[in-house]
Amino acid sequence: MLKDITLGQYFPGNSVLHKLDPRMKIFLIIIYIVTIFAANNPLSFVLVLASAFVLMLISKIPAKLILRGLKAVFFIMAFTAVINIFWTSGEHLLLDLGIVKIYMEGITYAVFMIVRVISLIIGTSVLLTYTTSPIALTDGLERVLAPLKVLHIPVHEFSMMMTIALRFIPTLIEETDKIISAQKARGADFNSGNLMQRAKALIPVMVPLFVSAFHRADELAIAMECRCYRGGEGRTRMTQLHYQSQDIVMLIVMLSFMAVVIALNFIF
Amino acid sequence: MEHQYIIEANNLCFSYKTEDGGAFPVIKNLSFAIEKGSFVAILGHNGSGKSTLAKLCNMILTPDSGTLVVGGVDVTRNDLSEDDIYQLRRQIGMVFQNPDNQLVATIVEEDIAFGPENLGIPPKEIRARVDDALRAVNMTEFARHSPTQLSGGQKQRIAIAGIIAMLPDCIIFDESTAMLDPIGRAEVMETIERLNREKGITVLLITHYMDEAIRADRVIVMNQGEIFLDDTPRRVFSKVDQLKSVGLDVPQVTDLVNRLRTDAGFSIPADILHSAEAVEVLKTLYQQKKLRIDREEK
Ligand SMILES: Nc1ncnc2c1ncn2[C@@H]1O[C@H](COP(=O)(O)OP(=O)(O)OP(=O)(O)O)[C@@H](O)[C@H]1O
Ligand SMILES: [Mg+2]
Numbered sequence: 001m002l003k004d005i006t007l008g009q010y011f012p013g014n015s016v017l018h019k020l021d022p023r024m025k026i027f028l029i030i031i032y033i034v035t036i037f038a039a040n041n042p043l044s045f046v047l048v049l050a051s052a053f054v055l056m057l058i059s060k061i062p063a064k065l066i067l068r069g070l071k072a073v074f075f076i077m078a079f080t081a082v083i084n085i086f087w088t089s090g091e092h093l094l095l096d097l098g099i100v101k102i103y104m105e106g107i108t109y110a111v112f113m114i115v116r117v118i119s120l121i122i123g124t125s126v127l128l129t130y131t132t133s134p135i136a137l138t139d140g141l142e143r144v145l146a147p148l149k150v151l152h153i154p155v156h157e158f159s160m161m162m163t164i165a166l167r168f169i170p171t172l173i174e175e176t177d178k179i180i181s182a183q184k185a186r187g188a189d190f191n192s193g194n195l196m197q198r199a200k201a202l203i204p205v206m207v208p209l210f211v212s213a214f215h216r217a218d219e220l221a222i223a224m225e226c227r228c229y230r231g232g233e234g235r236t237r238m239t240q241l242h243y244q245s246q247d248i249v250m251l252i253v254m255l256s257f258m259a260v261v262i263a264l265n266f267i268f
Numbered sequence: 269m270e271h272q273y274i275i276e277a278n279n280l281c282f283s284y285k286t287e288d289g290g291a292f293p294v295i296k297n298l299s300f301a302i303e304k305g306s307f308v309a310i311l312g313h314n315g316s317g318k319s320t321l322a323k324l325c326n327m328i329l330t331p332d333s334g335t336l337v338v339g340g341v342d343v344t345r346n347d348l349s350e351d352d353i354y355q356l357r358r359q360i361g362m363v364f365q366n367p368d369n370q371l372v373a374t375i376v377e378e379d380i381a382f383g384p385e386n387l388g389i390p391p392k393e394i395r396a397r398v399d400d401a402l403r404a405v406n407m408t409e410f411a412r413h414s415p416t417q418l419s420g421g422q423k424q425r426i427a428i429a430g431i432i433a434m435l436p437d438c439i440i441f442d443e444s445t446a447m448l449d450p451i452g453r454a455e456v457m458e459t460i461e462r463l464n465r466e467k468g469i470t471v472l473l474i475t476h477y478m479d480e481a482i483r484a485d486r487v488i489v490m491n492q493g494e495i496f497l498d499d500t501p502r503r504v505f506s507k508v509d510q511l512k513s514v515g516l517d518v519p520q521v522t523d524l525v526n527r528l529r530t531d532a533g534f535s536i537p538a539d540i541l542h543s544a545e546a547v548e549v550l551k552t553l554y555q556q557k558k559l560r561i562d563r564e565e566k
Binding site: 010012133134135163164166167170171174216219220222223224225226227228229230234235236237238239240 | 323326328350354357358361362364366368369370371372373374375377378381382383384385386387388389390391394395398412414415416430431434
C-alpha cells in the first residue's frame, strides 16, 4: 500500500528526454513553467496542453504512471477550480443563484487553471522526476547552483543530503510497512477511532521507525567515511556533463515555444 | 621495500568512553600481523571486540595506545595528516553487515563510483574501475539498476564492488553475510574467495559462521578483547573444548567427529573440518567393522 507512492521515482528508459543533460533539463523546466504562466488565451492553453502530451509521448513513460501522479493532486485541482468558478466576477453572467453568481470568466479561469496544473505536473514529471535519475537531478542542481558556493552556500552538502534522502525513501517505506504489519500482528488497530485515537495508534510505528532511521544514519556515516568521503572538496565525478546537440535542439525548441506563446498574448 | 605484512598491530589498546567519564576497555594489548594476500577469519562471541578491532584498522576509531602499521606506514604516529588517513582507508576497505546502510546512490554503478569519486580519481579511470569492479562481483548486467530492486546477496556484492573500485589491498568484512539467506551467503562467500585468490586482496572475515571460517587460511579467535587462539582452521577447530569455553561452536562435522572420539572412544583424528573428510573417516571405521550401519527399511 505505502509502496504505491511514486514521489520522486525515476523510471529508467532511453528516450531523448532521458538522455538530456540534467542541467539543461533544469533550464528547460524553468522556461516551460514561465511559458505555462505566460499563456493567457485559449489557443496558448491548447498549445501548452498539447506540448505536455507531446513531452509525455517523447518520454515513453507509461501514461498510467503519470495519471497516478495527477490523481494525487486531483483534490487541489478541484478546489482551485471551484474557487475560480465561484469567486471570479466578470461581464458574462451565466447563472445567478442569489449569493453566488457564476460568470463565463470564472469557468474560463477554472479551465485555464486546470490546464496549467495538468501541464505543470506532466511537464515536471516527464522532464525531470521520471526521466532523470535522482542522482543526476541532484547532480544537475549541484552544478547549476555551483556558483553559489562563492557565497558560502553549502551546495554540495545539500545535494548529498538530497541524494541520501532519495536513496532511503524506499527503504524507510518498506520498513514502515514491516513495522505496521508487526504492530498489527500484536493487535494494534490503525483504522478505527477518531482522528486523535488514530494519530495515537501511529506512535508505536513512528518510534521504532525513528530509532531505526537514526541507527541507519549512524551506520551509513561510518560506511561513507570508510569510502573516503570528506565533503565536496577534491571530489571528482564519474559522469561528466557535456551539452550535446540534442540539448541545444531542445533548448531552441523550448525557447521558440515560449516565444510563440508570448507572441500569441499580443495577437489576442 | 616490499613489506610482508599488510597490517601489523603492536600492543593496541582501545576503550570506549562511558557516560560517567570512565573508560570501558574493549581491545586489550592486542598484537598481531596479517600477511599480505592471506585470508584470515576472525571469530569471537558477541561483544568480544571484533567490530571495534576492524574500525581501529582503518582509523574510524583511534587507538588509545600501541602502534598500527598499515602497508609499512605507521598510521598511529602523531603527525598523521588527513590525507594519510584517507590513504589508509583506501587501502583497508570495509564491508558491513547491513547492505542497505552502505549504499549511497540510487543507481548501482553510481554507488560503486562513490569511493573513487571521493578520492578525486579522473572520470575516465573511475568508469574503467567501476566496470572492472562490476565484473569482479559478476553484477555487470545490473549496472543501471536501483539497489532497491536487488536481493540481499546482490546488494552486498555491490557494496563489495564499491570497495573494490577503490583498489584496496585488504578488505575487512564485518559479518557481511549475517543478514543474508543461504543463497546470498553462498554468492558473497564465493565472491570473497575469488577476490582473495584472483586479485590477491587480503581478506579479514569477521563471522559467526564456522563453515565460513574453515575456508580461511588462518583463524583468529577473540575473547574479551584479547586474542585467544590464532592458528590454521584445522588446529583451531580441533580445540573443541577451548572454543566452547569462550562461547563458540565448532563446525557440525567437527563436533560430530569429536563426540565419536571423546564420548564413544573411537581413535580418529580431531581435526576434521569438511564433511567429505568425515565420510572418509566413518567409511574406514565401517570397513574396520568398528561401526555398524543400520539402514531403516521403508
Ligand atoms: N560506540 C560504542 N560505545 C560504547 N561501547 C561500545 C560501542 N560499540 C561497542 N561497544 C561495546 O564494546 C564491546 C565490543 O563491541 P564490538 O562491537 O567490537 O563487539 P563484536 O565482537 O563486534 O560483537 P558482535 O559479534 O556482536 O558484532 C561491547 O561490549 C560493546 O557493548
Ligand atoms: Mg560486530
